[in-house]
Amino acid sequence: MEESSFLEVIRSLFGKREPVLEELTPDEEAFFKELLAFRELEVADFLIPRNLVKSLDITLSWEEVKSYVITNPHTLYPVHREILDHYKGYLKLKDIIRGFNSSIFNWQDFIKPALTLPENITILTALRKLIEQELDLAFVVDELSELVGIIRVEDILKELFLTPRRCLRSDPEGWITLSGTTKIRLIERCLGITFPDGDYETIAGFILYNLNRIPRKGEKFSLPPLEIEILNADEKQIKEVRIKKIP
Template sequence: MSDENPHSTNGSSNKSWLDKLSQLFQGEPQNREDLVDLIQDAEERDLIDPQTKEMIEGVLSVSEMKVRDIMIPRSQMVTIDIDQSLEDFIPLVIESAHSRFPVITEDKDHVEGILLAKDLLAYGFQQKDAQLMLKDVIRPVVLVPESKSVDSLLREFRQQRYHMAVVIDEYGGVSGLVTIEDILEEIVGEIEDEHDTQERHQEDIKRLSKNVFSVQALTPLNEFNEFFGTKFDEEEADTIGGIVLHAFGHMPSAGENIELGDLTFKVSSADSRRIQQLQVVLPKEEETV
């Protein structure tokens, strides 16, 4: 007489799933590969959907990461000098659309605090009489080592209610920064807000103030010349980013600037391969239409 279950196919498959699940919670010897197989099996049996599977895999990935793996590199940090006036740095705040900015003194190794963009509102809409002094409004900076585990940093972000930390290397120098959003994006994928959506459709050249413009590096050179009345050689490059890159003679980092004719070009954002966004400053006495 057979001991086989009459529903052997379904029974064995269910038993296989339950055995695996039971093994996970009984603390029996296992490894990461077993867990990945278990998650894959759960998706194939429609016990979890693909999005849930990706999120779980994201959590597993984060559990093995160090802060150095996800931080924004020092070269791409958007910072404000503590001695800058509101008039000087507000175009940068508007252009980057970030909510938090490291405030530095001598250089990026000397971060004095974090400026929250919302703390500037009182000086605009409420017309505060006192002149803005950054040292009076910045928040304390949180420093974390490159070697710190990402999952423990996420717990600290949640428990201590801060959203940004400056990353330091073994010698105490600043190597980058990390935000809670950087961690969450490793788990759930890229998080887009209304600014990200608008940014895809924004015009190539955007006025920030009377003499300051935000310009996408891929703006066709003929469009740039027509807008600013310049005469950059269209045979030298197809885009204004190409002209600026050629002038630098190397791949510039965010924050580097160069003067070409009467215009000052500052690199707003760039990666290791290309310039992405530029800030163009006209001479004080000049205006465009």
Template sequence: MSDDSPHSSNGSSSKGWLDKISQIFNDEPQTKEDVVDVLAIAAQNDLIDQNTKNMIDGVLEIADLRIRDIMIPRSQMITLDLSDGPEKFIPAMIESGHSRFPIVAEDKDHVEGILLAKDLLKLLIDRDKEIIIKDLLRPIVVVPESKRVDSLLKEFRQNRYHMAVVVDEYGGVSGLVTIEDILELIVGEIEDEFDLEENQTDNIRKVSKHVFMVQALTELDEFNAFFNSEYNKEEADTIGGIVLHQFGHMPEKGEEVEVGGLIFKIHTADTRRIQQITVTVPKFDEEGSES
């Protein structure tokens, strides 16, 4: 007599995802997409928690990113002018809460070095000693926009530096990148007492300065509030529904579409539904126009 008990269906289900994992590793496809599939199955079956999956996803994602994708743009760089004295440096340091500052001469294209707040503070104790800022500067590390993020992280660790100046193909300074920017791609936002609270939710996770990972089932009200967007609830209740409506078909992983100024890329999906989407917010230059 065959076993038609309720437990048999659960056993088949369990065997199904185990077979899929086994098949992937037995075939040794060596593709990132297969690894992502395994992680999704493992999370769905509580073999790993969501935080662990997010961190592994972050490690996989940085392999596809370039420094230009995560850098602090030139317009948002906090710099100090070499011609100013400590009396001007200190208020700026306190206001920003940062510990490292590019020191510039003339403009941001002329970075003379990096000043560590702790180096300056040590000398402030001795008020009789003249402080020569140029003598306190650490060497700058310059990297191209096109450099891979994972490669820079390796250099950060090997050479024990924490900040690099980013230049474009013409040699002009286009931004700044820190080791914290890279680590946040893996572990999520690293907040300290100086960080402003961000409206980050479990459904929306920041991947880089302009890229966010969003659950497709995120309610439209929550999505609109986070991105200051105005997608119409008459079309769908979730952001996944809006994206699906725009495609007009069930999209596959990697397909992109622009809706209302935001770029949506399918991160994970099956034959029936979209699961995760990456949302890219356009960058803006110093004049406020889209770059």
């Protein structure tokens, strides 16, 4: 990604004004320097795959929407017609709440437009497009224009600003604590390792792919290139792990 494109993102985040490093605190300066190191990450690194996307059918009644939101609480809801591939845009929870005490509410009037992005562009390019159009969510397609998932501004900012700093921190014995949803590509960059090919994108997916089961809390095992300990898991998912690079 060109340096000018990166600076455009920073200017967008700071009201079109480029931050001057001398004006920043040491923590803020370190933050921006770390951000530079991740400017080549792609949209695929931050993707919520389509099988995990919770979406509203545009034909749902208001009562059906309220019922769905209560049982599936999120801040943003993609909207589709009949199937997810026919996506129309997205809805904010705060807009849904406006009519929660009403028996009649035209929730479709609050649907935000759909932004479509290819999965192979850099995440900072995607973030710039989202900021420019004042959108919180984008739909991601592959080279055949088939929907593969969504990305959200909130997730991008969390990953770019928090995960890299956390990932690079290990305890004195070299162990790193991570969420089960941490991306494999990020771990590879943090630890300077390469994972074997497989059908997985996260550390939890890597574990499930190799064990073919959900391990119990407290289990420890080696799956090259890592030693792994399960810190938190239930019968449905791996929530938190500790990892250590195998010497």
